[in-house]
Amino acid sequence: MKLVSSLASPFARKIRIAAIELGLFDRIDFVSPVKTIPTTENEDYARNINPLRKIPALILDDGTVIIDSYVIAEYLDELAGGKLIPASGLTKWRARTDHSILQGMLDALLLCRYEKLLRPGQFFWAEWADDQFKRAWDGLARYEAHPDVLTRPLDLVQISLVCVLGYLEFRFPDCGWRKTFPKLDAFHERMMQRDSVRTTLPPPA
Amino acid sequence: MKLVSSLASPFARKIRIAAIELGLFDRIDFVSPVKTIPTTENEDYARNINPLRKIPALILDDGTVIIDSYVIAEYLDELAGGKLIPASGLTKWRARTDHSILQGMLDALLLCRYEKLLRPGQFFWAEWADDQFKRAWDGLARYEAHPDVLTRPLDLVQISLVCVLGYLEFRFPDCGWRKTFPKLDAFHERMMQRDSVRTTLPPPA
Numbered sequence: 001m002k003l004v005s006s007l008a009s010p011f012a013r014k015i016r017i018a019a020i021e022l023g024l025f026d027r028i029d030f031v032s033p034v035k036t037i038p039t040t041e042n043e044d045y046a047r048n049i050n051p052l053r054k055i056p057a058l059i060l061d062d063g064t065v066i067i068d069s070y071v072i073a074e075y076l077d078e079l080a081g082g083k084l085i086p087a088s089g090l091t092k093w094r095a096r097t098d099h100s101i102l103q104g105m106l107d108a109l110l111l112c113r114y115e116k117l118l119r120p121g122q123f124f125w126a127e128w129a130d131d132q133f134k135r136a137w138d139g140l141a142r143y144e145a146h147p148d149v150l151t152r153p154l155d156l157v158q159i160s161l162v163c164v165l166g167y168l169e170f171r172f173p174d175c176g177w178r179k180t181f182p183k184l185d186a187f188h189e190r191m192m193q194r195d196s197v198r199t200t201l202p203p204p205a
Numbered sequence: 206m207k208l209v210s211s212l213a214s215p216f217a218r219k220i221r222i223a224a225i226e227l228g229l230f231d232r233i234d235f236v237s238p239v240k241t242i243p244t245t246e247n248e249d250y251a252r253n254i255n256p257l258r259k260i261p262a263l264i265l266d267d268g269t270v271i272i273d274s275y276v277i278a279e280y281l282d283e284l285a286g287g288k289l290i291p292a293s294g295l296t297k298w299r300a301r302t303d304h305s306i307l308q309g310m311l312d313a314l315l316l317c318r319y320e321k322l323l324r325p326g327q328f329f330w331a332e333w334a335d336d337q338f339k340r341a342w343d344g345l346a347r348y349e350a351h352p353d354v355l356t357r358p359l360d361l362v363q364i365s366l367v368c369v370l371g372y373l374e375f376r377f378p379d380c381g382w383r384k385t386f387p388k389l390d391a392f393h394e395r396m397m398q399r400d401s402v403r404t405t406l407p408p409p410a
Contacts (some may be wrong), residue, residue, distance in 0.1 A: 038333065038336050038337075039332045039333060039336045046340075046343045047343070047346075050306065051306060051310070051340060051343035051344040051346070051347050052306060052309040052310070052313065052340050052344070053340060053343075054309065062295075064295055064298065064299065065302065066298050066301075066302050067302045067305050067306055068305045068309070070275075070305065071298065071301045071302055071305055074301075075298055090267075090269055093269065093271050093276065093280055094269065096271075096276045096279075097270065097271050097272045097276055100272050100273045100275065100276050101255065101256060101257060101272060104257040104259065104273070105256070105257070107312075108257065111316075119330055119333065120330065122328075123327075123328045123329065123330040124328065125324055125325065125328040127244045128243065128244060128324065131243050131244045132243075135251075135256060135257050135258060138251045138252070138256035138258075139256040139257070141252075141256070142256050
């Protein structure tokens with residue numbers, strides 16, 4: 001199978017970490033990134049892979065395309081026997097809720113970044129950028145207040161969270177999350193001891 | 206259980222249609238909408254329900270919160286015995302991929318609408334609005350080209366698709382989707398024969 005991805009995408013990083021932890025990394029071809037920047041056309045990708053023009057996309061050997069990173073992670077986890085996601089009961093729905101929230105936090109950070117860097121300066125709306133950033137920040141507060149998520153055995157929620165924190169380090173290095181959220185800082189340090197987390201850090205900005 | 210929602214939200218409409226079709230509608234209290242407009246604060250909702258400040262959110266009787274509409278729909282479907290989502294195999298992953306794409310199409314339409322109506326006019330960036338709208342439009346082309354999705358027995362993908370089309374009718378009434386996508390038009394007409402689809406139409410704009 002092939003994963004269309006890029007080294008800078010936090011959504012793709014989540015899949016790469018999960019693939020390593022699940023022992024599936026060698027079964028995936030990581031194919032060169034495509035342009036997925038908003039306002040940049042990519043007709044071929046939109047028509048054949050994903051009309052949303054987002055990455056990652058997983059392409060199975062029979063040509064089936066799996067989208068988005070949430071679904072891809074669950075697909076890989078099932079393929080590996082279900083190691084990273086609870087299979088049933090309330091824990092399953094809580095984990096999927098957390099996964100959705102963390103996905104939304106990354107979406108909000110991306111919208112904040114697009115507002116600041118992609119959009120022409122004369123069209124910048126500070127309230128919008130601040131509002132999107134605050135969604136991610138309020139999400140961090142949620143996990144700082146629920147340290148049980150941070151200390152249990154490795155799961156997809158933790159992998160998603162470390163990708164949010166890594167993206168903050170990468171794109172918002174001065175936001176001060178480590179000081180405001182010391183439990184998340186300690187969690188990040190622990191997670192960085194894993195090869196899967198360390199080797200998938202985004203390239204220097 | 207309670208669903209925090211609003212009558213105008215296409216994401217909440219998906220849950221209401223699914224709940225009716227699954228025979229679960231009477232087990233859900235639909236609670237008054239909260240303000241979830243970007244740049245509008247809602248500290249209480251952000252802290253206690255969803256840091257992303259989005260709806261819908263499902264609150265179970267024990268207080269567990271389930272987010273987002275994707276996950277809520279899967280929760281209700283499991284509760285009802287799995288009528289709307291394939292349980293296994295490639296059809297499961299294709300259905301979840303379609304669900305993600307349709308969710309992303311709604312996200313893009315909302316971003317387009319926020320750009321045009323929420324953002325102060327002097328900060329309007331036409332290329333952004335057009336780009337977001339095109340994602341949804343390219344998504345419609347995908348389903349027009351795969352009419353098998355439109356004619357199979359009722360499932361969550363069709364419910365999601367009818368919510369996208371209903372949202373276009375509601376918020377982008379002059380976009381011309383019916384002419385460009387005649388198979389989707391016929392699909393929408395067929396779906397409108399269902400009580401669940403007809404009775405959940407958004408209120409007049």
